[in-house]
Amino acid sequence: MDPTGLRMAVFERMEAPVGSGRLRPVLGLRLSMGEDGPMSQVALLANPAARSGRAAGDVQTVVDRLRTRGVEPFVLDATSAREAASAAADAVASGVDRLVVFGGDGIVQIAADAAAGSDTVLGLVAGGTGNDAAEALGLRVGSLEDRVDRALADPVPVDLIWTGERHAVTSCVAGFPAAVNVRAEAMRFPRGPSRYTLATLAELPGMRPGRYRLTLDGEVVELTAAVVVVANTAFFGGGMRICPDADPTDGLLDVCVVGEVGRLSLLRSFAKVRTGAHLDHPDVSMFRAAAVGIVALDARPGLRADGEPFGSLPCDLVASPGAIQVAGALTAPPGRA
Structure with a gap:
């Protein structure tokens, strides 16, 4: 050209x-x-x-x-x-x-x-x-x-988050929230954050934690989880603070794992995500790494990023420092509400 x-x-x-x-x-x-x-x-x-x-x-x-x-x-x-x-x-x-x-x-x-x-x-x-x-x-x-x-x-x-083929801006999501996102996307009503709330309630009866293998800067962790989120920024799902301390300028990815929880416990933890208080839940673990690999051992392989389909597991996600220039951006992590 x-x-x-x-x-x-x-x-x-x-x-x-x-x-x-x-x-x-x-x-x-x-x-x-x-x-x-x-x-x-x-x-x-x-x-x-x-x-x-x-x-x-x-x-x-x-x-x-x-x-x-x-x-x-x-x-x-x-x-x-x-x-x-x-x-x-x-x-x-x-x-x-x-x-x-x-x-x-x-x-x-x-x-x-x-x-x-x-x-x-x-x-x-x-x-x-x-x-x-x-x-x-x-x-x-x-x-x-x-x-x-x-x-x-x-x-x-x-x-940005880089897969080797494409970029994501906010977060990459596997497990229950990915299923919720698919359902919310198919809903024509209501608009805004309440759509995700209704989609969560609709998906909850079929929720089952899965087995994953995570590789965090070379360190391998196998775990059972209902939710795996790899985040560049703090919010997902229409304003929920899934990784409230994620800094989009530090060259690192924040990883939130909601472990082997039941439906009621998951629902309670999701009610706290909007403020970031879910981090106090005993089955929520946080990690931080520049490179994150995710393998679905016995879990849904679907992956979403920025609310859109983003391929499937396994995948390798890498922080790409300073990959874009954003006009007027304020990059300090919001923290908990």
Whole structure:
């Protein structure tokens, strides 16, 4: 690909309101650095589900706010996760200065995977269901306009989780929460954190702890667990502090293991996860390592990351220090509530 030009048909310049049906493509357009200042090359990637319907107004608000700040964004044209991944990768390969992402953790993962190891700065504008990445990096508070402004702030280095093939931003999850996530994803109602609560109750009757082999910086541990979470940041499941002391700048991964617990005990521990008080449960163990291997000996092999399918076990997860630059990020661990 020619590094001096943006790939044709990837970008649409916003010539009309979102959803108006009058978006006019400007093919192969790239502004020089001298025309509009240091952030003239800004691409906007929105969750495909947010490009139409009621959410389209929020996308328009994001675009209008960027224009107010003197930025004319290129809107990445994507109607599916696959297209979003391709468009984000093309934008980064073309040398776009900043990739602003509007949506939840799934679209953030796509953008982070594309931007990892590049000079492209990632701007996160929370607009999804869970928003755990934005919450962990202090980017969820304020009005939508405030969040857009922070997406144009100075960049901060942030770690990612690396599998050898792709990146995750918040955490990788095996066991009961992965099953809950699958069920929650299939639910159309309600929205927000209460969806995960209902999905948890629905999955609980079939919960069975499994056997895992963990390798933590070369040290092997075999255990029975209902939950295994390998975290780069503190939150999962829509604001639950599963690893409240996880620091996305320390080059390490926090591992939370909920051991061989019964259904009632698991439910009680999950009720405490929102504040981080689950760490006091006698069957909860915490580890920290730069590299974590997980093998399912007698357990469900499914793996989720950032609320999305992420392959299956076995897998090797490695902290990737400073893999992305995130605009306006606050990286101090939140700790317990």
